[in-house]
Amino acid sequence: AQTVTxxxxxxxxxxxxxxxxxxxxxxxxxxxxxxxxxxxxxxxMILVIRQEAYKQQNATENRFSVNFQKAAKSFxxxxxxxxxxxxxxxxxxxxRSGSQGNLIFGKGxxxxxxx
Amino acid sequence: DAGVIQSPRHEVTExxxxxxxxxxxISGHDYLFWYRQxxxxxxxxxxxxxxxVPIDDSGMPEDxxxxxxxxxxxxxxxxxxxxPRDSAVYFCASSFGRIPNYGYTFGSGTRLTVx
Numbered sequence: 001a002q003t004v005t006x007x008x009x010x011x012x013x014x015x016x017x018x019x020x021x022x023x024x025x026x027x028x029x030x031x032x033x034x035x036x037x038x039x040x041x042x043x044x045m046i047l048v049i050r051q052e053a054y055k056q057q058n059a060t061e062n063r064f065s066v067n068f069q070k071a072a073k074s075f076x077x078x079x080x081x082x083x084x085x086x087x088x089x090x091x092x093x094x095x096r097s098g099s100q101g102n103l104i105f106g107k108g109x110x111x112x113x114x115x
Numbered sequence: 116d117a118g119v120i121q122s123p124r125h126e127v128t129e130x131x132x133x134x135x136x137x138x139x140x141i142s143g144h145d146y147l148f149w150y151r152q153x154x155x156x157x158x159x160x161x162x163x164x165x166x167x168v169p170i171d172d173s174g175m176p177e178d179x180x181x182x183x184x185x186x187x188x189x190x191x192x193x194x195x196x197x198x199p200r201d202s203a204v205y206f207c208a209s210s211f212g213r214i215p216n217y218g219y220t221f222g223s224g225t226r227l228t229v230x
Contacts, residue, residue, distance in 0.1 A: 045221035105158040
């Protein structure tokens, strides 16, 4: 079975600085997808970024980028120029590429951006 | 599009009562997922549907839980009888395809409190 581990329950960063959230996963699959979701206090789950395992190039979305290390089964999220609106829970998630399965989430990291 | 719509946003009920949570997916989406979020267990998949047919209900905790999708625009999750340990936030999500390019679209969740 696949598992997703986020080892940092809470983190904080000063506004405008850079922060990296860690995620590791365990799978025997070779093809899969990885995601980072953001959950602000409003509870809405918002997709931040997605990475296909077969792509070597790290995904980027504006201030958000990932460091995908397939051999190490690591998928960290870097937030540059942190903004107060980035304050939220961040969840790493895994999905197999086969015909079955669904999103498997980590326990989350609570990020606080301080002014 | 108004997104995935869940109702009610909050529900407080007494132990033993029946609870029905509702979800309207995004029009055109063919997959619908029900997740439960608790502090202890994080986000867990309960059940998902494809074209209104339940595909995997292995996450449904026990027979007290049931889910239906009578048509493409509506799904319910019912708990009967409810217990205090069912207290959680229940999310509905939908997607076009099982591995959509932009992840699942989540509703804002229903916070259920069973007293």
